[in-house]
Amino acid sequence: MIELFHAHTPNVYKVVIALEETAIPYRITPIDLPARQQKSAAFLEVNPNGRVPAIIDDEPLGGGEPMPIFESGVILLYLAEKSGRFLPKAVRERYEVLQWLQWQMAGFGPMLGQANHFLSMASEPVPYAIERYRAEAARLYGVLDRRLEGREHICGAYSIADMACWPWVLYRDYHRQHLEDYPNVARWFALIAERPAVRRVMETAFIPTPAEVMAMAAKRRLAAGS
Secondary structure, three states: OOEEEEEHHHHHHHHHHHHHHHOEEEEEEEOOOOOOHOOHHHHHOOOOOOOOOOEEEEEOOOOOOOOEEEHHHHHHHHHHHOOOOOOOOHHHHHHHHHHHHHHHHHHHOHHHHHHHHHHHHHHOOHHHHHHHHHHHHHHHHHHHHHHOOOOOOOOOOOOHHHHHHHHHHHHHHHHHHOOHHHHHHHHHHHHHHHHHHHHHOOOOOOOOOHHHHHHHHHHHHHHHHH
């Protein structure tokens, strides 16, 4: 059994999708981010970086004591190797998937997160940052759109690369991006959304609107100042 430390974020959703797709048994331990449970001493024993997601596998690969794993990309790799699914064995195809997984981890996630922050959550507008991250979000969506031209999935067969990228597109309104501008991404997004495992995950997902995010951020700033 895998214990998943869960909150409503795209990085967590991609791990839940992988767990559902691989049918590896798991249980959820909620982490209250506004209450900063991710910074508690107990959680930092699991993930010293103080971020979700993280997992503990009671029956880890290779045997032995329960094993904690943090960083969503590494968790996806681990689940693929544990299940023997969604990561090709052939060297060329395997590294193709790994490249796009790392692209998401190094660019498509962090830069879109910055876009969300400066477009929706910053306490005051920073024009340079707004333009920089809006433009970078558009560039990255364009990279994905070109990659998906003539392809059903990012790397041939459905893989952990698709699982890594898809939840971030759920938050496209935060990035001020529109699927009609990226027809290949739109087609791919709709295809993945119809997968039974993804549909199960989305039944319990919570994705606030940008306006709701701004209101929550303002409430947190007010509480911090009081």
